[in-house]
Amino acid sequence: MSSMPDRPVVTRIAPSPTGSMHIGTARTALFNWLYARHTGGQFLLRIEDTDRERSTEDAVQVIFDGLAWLGLEPDSPAVFQAARADLHRQAVDDLLTRGAAYRCYMTVDEVAAEREKARAEGRAIRSPWRERAADAGDNRPHVIRFKGPADGETIVQDLVKGPVTFRNRELDDLILLRSDGAPTYNLAVVVDDHDMGITHVIRGDDHLNNAARQTLIYQALGWEVPTWAHLPLIHGPDGSKLSKRHGAQAVGEFAEMGYLPEAMRNYLARLGWGHGDDEIFSDAQAISWFDVADVVSAPARLDWAKLNHINNHYIRQAEVVRLSTMVATLHEGRGLTLSAEDRETLQRTVPLVRDGAKTLLELADLTAFVLHRRPLELPEKALAMLTDETRARLGRLATALTGFAEWAPAHLEPAIRAFAEAEGVGIGKFGPALRAALSGGSPAPDLAGALSALGRTESLARIDDALSPRA
Numbered sequence: 001m002s003s004m005p006d007r008p009v010v011t012r013i014a015p016s017p018t019g020s021m022h023i024g025t026a027r028t029a030l031f032n033w034l035y036a037r038h039t040g041g042q043f044l045l046r047i048e049d050t051d052r053e054r055s056t057e058d059a060v061q062v063i064f065d066g067l068a069w070l071g072l073e074p075d076s077p078a079v080f081q082a083a084r085a086d087l088h089r090q091a092v093d094d095l096l097t098r099g100a101a102y103r104c105y106m107t108v109d110e111v112a113a114e115r116e117k118a119r120a121e122g123r124a125i126r127s128p129w130r131e132r133a134a135d136a137g138d139n140r141p142h143v144i145r146f147k148g149p150a151d152g153e154t155i156v157q158d159l160v161k162g163p164v165t166f167r168n169r170e171l172d173d174l175i176l177l178r179s180d181g182a183p184t185y186n187l188a189v190v191v192d193d194h195d196m197g198i199t200h201v202i203r204g205d206d207h208l209n210n211a212a213r214q215t216l217i218y219q220a221l222g223w224e225v226p227t228w229a230h231l232p233l234i235h236g237p238d239g240s241k242l243s244k245r246h247g248a249q250a251v252g253e254f255a256e257m258g259y260l261p262e263a264m265r266n267y268l269a270r271l272g273w274g275h276g277d278d279e280i281f282s283d284a285q286a287i288s289w290f291d292v293a294d295v296v297s298a299p300a301r302l303d304w305a306k307l308n309h310i311n312n313h314y315i316r317q318a319e320v321v322r323l324s325t326m327v328a329t330l331h332e333g334r335g336l337t338l339s340a341e342d343r344e345t346l347q348r349t350v351p352l353v354r355d356g357a358k359t360l361l362e363l364a365d366l367t368a369f370v371l372h373r374r375p376l377e378l379p380e381k382a383l384a385m386l387t388d389e390t391r392a393r394l395g396r397l398a399t400a401l402t403g404f405a406e407w408a409p410a411h412l413e414p415a416i417r418a419f420a421e422a423e424g425v426g427i428g429k430f431g432p433a434l435r436a437a438l439s440g441g442s443p444a445p446d447l448a449g450a451l452s453a454l455g456r457t458e459s460l461a462r463i464d465d466a467l468s469p470r471a
């Protein structure tokens with residue numbers, strides 16, 4: 001199904017700043033971004049900061065940072081919902097004038113009693129003030145409620161779910177303005193989406209019920225209802241709702257665990273959407289293929305093995321300088337101070353070991369050996385391998401290597417083989433000891449790789465250290 005619209009598409013992401021950015025929000029942002037890019041439209045950001053206690057500057061920054069890290073930056077500066085409260089109130093005035101809203105003076109106790117009654121009768125709560133002309137001068141505390149249609153149906157035409165029918169008698173007259181004049185969520189969303197020119201509301205399907213209420217508000221205001229697309233939630237690998245026990249949930253945690261943003265985009269795109277069996281695809285391909293109408297309605301499951309596979313692919317593809325810089329930052333975070341030379345060494349090492357890294361943390365582990373400071377602490381096992389015979393042999397190898405011109409795996413590898421042949425032994429006779437001398441027992445590539453990563457001077461110094469008597 002193609003949903004190529006006939007007017008320029010404007011999508012948005014409307015997160016509430018809560019202190020972290022959920023992976024589901026990231027996926028919603030991605031789908032909105034992809035759809036806007038696919039249709040040549042706009043992707044906007046609105047910060048739903050009406051909860052003044054939670055919406056700190058830091059919490060807002062987390063969203064900006066999360067989107068920037070994911071590479072999903074909006075096309076216009078963010079709109080802040082709380083700053084628009086007067087516009088929300090104006091819309092309520094409009095609804096009052098149109099007879100589509102009313103002042104409700106029910107007390108807390110009265111609401112509770114009506115709620116009980118409504119539940120018993122299987123209907124939504126109704127206020128007695130719905131049909132009563134309030135005295136404009138009545139200043140007792142009151143809320144303003146939406147006056148929804150008592151009968152009939154509201155159909156949400158959803159691009160993902162298909163048409164979803166709601167019986168109006170089951171939708172209560174929701175509060176638009178609280179007694180302190182604060183606008184409520186459903187009102188604010190409608191007014192903001194309308195003012196921002198949003199054509200497509202693409203969000204989590206936990207908001208599907210709200211879409212029915214919001215549709216009614218649009219209609220009452222005489223505004224065009226946007227196209228809805230409610231995305232299935234992301235579940236854990238076991239199919240249950242994603243929770244802490246499934247591991248990371250916040251975008252920042254994925255970043256800290258060493259996932260690359262392009263891998264996240266690729267992986268998240270496949271949570272609820274896909275292009276045949278294609279597992280790896282570029283942004284450009286995703287943009288050209290993505291249609292929100294192709295999103296499936298069943299919940300998607302987070303699959304760590306797939307994410308790791310995709311991340312490994314992008315680690316293998318990434319620019320070496322970029323990877324090395326990120327890995328250097330991780331090493332510094334682990335307490336090392338890196339010199340310019342260390343950074344060069346890292347750059348030499350990354351291409352030799354990255355195939356085996358599923359995350360940047362693993363890449364940091366795989367490159368750690370080059371940053372060990374001499375003399376290396378050799379594990380017992382390594383010391384045991386350094387018999388007199390092996391020491392003598394490594395000494396001869398060091399001499400051979402000293403005069404060696406080309407210090408790169410392609411040259412070192414045959415040189416080591418030739419040395420073993422000349423000694424009349426297999427590489428197994430001295431290889432493990434050499435490796436330990438070079439790496440201190442940390443993960444390292446093969447011998448030629450380890451030598452080439454360390455460079456001539458450091459390699460020979462480490463061999464020399466291992467052969468020198470210990471204090």
Ligand code: GLU
Pocket residue numbers: 013014015016048189202203204207
């Ligand atoms: N602020 C809402 C949330 O974070 C999203 C509202 C919407 O997308 O309409 O769940």
